[in-house]
Amino acid sequence: MNEFRVQATAFNPEKEKLCLMDPSCGGFVTFEGWVRNRNDGQQVLSLEYQAYEALALKEGNRIIGEALTRFPIANALCIHRVGRLEIGDLAVWVAVSAGHRDEAFKACRYVIDEIKHRVPIWKKEYYASGDSGWVNCEACASHAHDH
Amino acid sequence: MKRISVEYFAILRERAGRDREMLETSTSTPADLFAELQSRYDFPVMTSVKVAINDEFADWQHKLQDGDTVVFIPPVAGG
Numbered sequence: 001m002n003e004f005r006v007q008a009t010a011f012n013p014e015k016e017k018l019c020l021m022d023p024s025c026g027g028f029v030t031f032e033g034w035v036r037n038r039n040d041g042q043q044v045l046s047l048e049y050q051a052y053e054a055l056a057l058k059e060g061n062r063i064i065g066e067a068l069t070r071f072p073i074a075n076a077l078c079i080h081r082v083g084r085l086e087i088g089d090l091a092v093w094v095a096v097s098a099g100h101r102d103e104a105f106k107a108c109r110y111v112i113d114e115i116k117h118r119v120p121i122w123k124k125e126y127y128a129s130g131d132s133g134w135v136n137c138e139a140c141a142s143h144a145h146d147h
Numbered sequence: 148m149k150r151i152s153v154e155y156f157a158i159l160r161e162r163a164g165r166d167r168e169m170l171e172t173s174t175s176t177p178a179d180l181f182a183e184l185q186s187r188y189d190f191p192v193m194t195s196v197k198v199a200i201n202d203e204f205a206d207w208q209h210k211l212q213d214g215d216t217v218v219f220i221p222p223v224a225g226g
Binding site for chain 1: 156157158204220223
């Protein structure tokens with residue numbers, strides 16, 4: 001299973017994990033991105049992700065393909081949620097299986113870093129103050145960062 | 148005049164007040180089209196906007212064709 005997908009509904013990583021299992025694999029690495037209750041000093045109540053789905057799927061799947069080319073891994077899967085999410089929700093999940101751990105760690109890191117920078121998905125934060133804003137587009141534009 | 152379909156996302160969708168629209172335009176590049184829309188809708192100043200034509204990343208100086216679909220991509224924030 002090698003795929004990037006976006007979906008509006010919750011998913012179970014334990015089930016998704018099954019399609020990356022492979023008798024040739026001795027290492028399995030995942031990254032989970034969760035909705036955090038603070039960002040840039042503001043208390044966040046909830047989030048909304050919006051995707052330009054046609055291009056997001058193309059670019060996300062290109063990144064999965066690059067990970068498979070750059071690192072000797074067997075499978076890579078990334079699922080990104082869209083729509084309204086609450087604190088603690090699983091927003092993005094990356095999973096990589098490989099013969100050995102080192103390449104699985106590296107490929108997993110590569111996929112999440114590239115997804116964050118290249119895939120047309122946007123995040124709107126709703127704050128306790130009553131304000132809201134698109135991250136990196138509005139008030140945060142002057143201090144965009146990569147965490 | 149060309150007929151160009153424009154789709155909006157995120158902050159641009161909010162400022163434009165619509166998901167998409169069909170425009171008749173005399174502009175010949177996405178750069179000129181974005182400038183035209185920026186003044187119409189008061190888009191915010193952003194550091195790194197990209198553009199896609201027909202669901203693929205494109206150059207700002209790409210020549211627009213009648214019937215193209217254009218999407219302006221404000222700074223992304225997935226993950």
